[in-house]
Amino acid sequence: MSDSPTTLANEVRFRAKFLKVAFLVNIVLFVLLIGAGTALVTAVARATGASTPASDEKDIRAVLEAQAVAWNKGDLDGFMAGYWNDEKLTFISGGDITGGWKKTKERYEKRYQAEGKEMGKLTFSELHVEAFSPNAAMVRGKFELVFEKEKDEKKKTASGRFTVLLRKLPDGWKIVHDHTSADEKK
Template sequence: MRTLLLVVFIGLLTPAVLKAQSADEKAVRAVLAQQNEAWNRGDIDGFMKGYWNNDSLMFVGKNGVTYGYKNTLDNYKKSYGNAEQMGKLTFTFIRFSRLSPEYYFVVGKWELARKDGDLSGHFNLLVRKINKEWVIVADHSS
């Protein structure tokens, strides 16, 4: 009897857990979609809203490790000074992995279509829920 009750309880609980995970993944995807839209408007400041505004933000790119929101923003502005240099960004997601109720790990590909030559690479992101909002706390893009 207890086994039956346990199976029924787990059966009732599972849809709620899956729904919560799905809602969180949708929220993470929404942050990345907003970044994509901002980039394609030529709005680096808007793009950066997806990142944790903190000195502990970590960005790993071709020039090594950068710490801090302001340093990351400055690097983006230096590398992509105008909308033409920014081009049009496309993300292709490879994997979303929920690590815990407050962390997601995302792997994907980025592509920039530009007049001066296209660029592409891969990324992995550590996304964390802070103050009820999902933000990128670590980004490794190459």
């Protein structure tokens, strides 16, 4: 065999074609691998019950909607169903910290269901949901309570802002921390 210029040129052309084909095959294999990996991750997430941010936001908003509906029916137990029934639940309002589900419920009973008190009509607005992970989220929003029986116009409504932290627990999304601030009366 001789190393003639023609033989070397043919070998260089062959190697160039081979490298182009190998490069294209590697790209195709890479794309297929990424696609298969994405499909696998999606399948595992669905099989393990992981949800999408859109469905999580819908479920989180449903917790708050159910609370407002229960409140407006005078159903404090239904309202409290949106909270984590645990002693580690925290509720902050008016400079006070209330710890635990039972004490939080007692606070609501004293403030809204005691003699001469009314629960009023509750609405939430300006809700902003932000998921931190598949199992943790925060909601910021505004609340308004309208007291139909109140004669004093200054006390007829109560409003303010709130921030709640939620965790996805086995029984669904629950509020684990609530920080509510009432608007100042002018």
